[in-house]
Amino acid sequence: MANVLFVEKKYMASGIFNYKDGIKLLNYRDLILIFIIISISVIMFYKDTFSQSSDYLIVSQANKVIGRYALSENQTIIINQGTELEIENGKYRLTKSQCQEQICVKMGWCRTNPIVCVPQSLVIAPEKRDEGKIITY
Secondary structure, eight states, rough: HHHHHHHHHHHHHHOEEEOOOOEEOOOHHHHHHHHHHHHHHHHHTTTTSOOOOEEEEEETTTTTTEEEETTTTTTEEESSSSSSSEEHHHHHHHHOOOSSOOOHTTHHHHHHHHEETTTEEEEEEEEEETEEEEOOO
16 A cells, blocks of 8 residues: 555656546646647748748649739639639639539638649649749749
8 A cells, every 4th residue: 555655646746737546647848849839830820821922823724824813913813614713912712613522612712822623624823933033832
């Protein structure tokens, strides 16, 4: 009985959050690791918000460029009969699409990510011109 109490006291003293029965839940290293993971997650989540927006939007279908639009202008573009692209405040999204599952429409607003509609072979990708270089994402 004395050995059981000694083990419980040892674990109770070494951890931060403990149960009564002596099971150690978290220590300082665990909390530091959790803090680092949460910090990296927040940085990656807000990376799009703080990154520089692109200059143009390239719309291509079946590996042929069918349009190039400035992201600085708010506009609605009809790509095909039932496919609409909306550009507003440097962001873009597909509002309507001919495809069945509407995955490209469900992506919502994008700033740096490309939108791909596989059934239509449609790719909408941002492009940035930086001192004579063309950068596509």
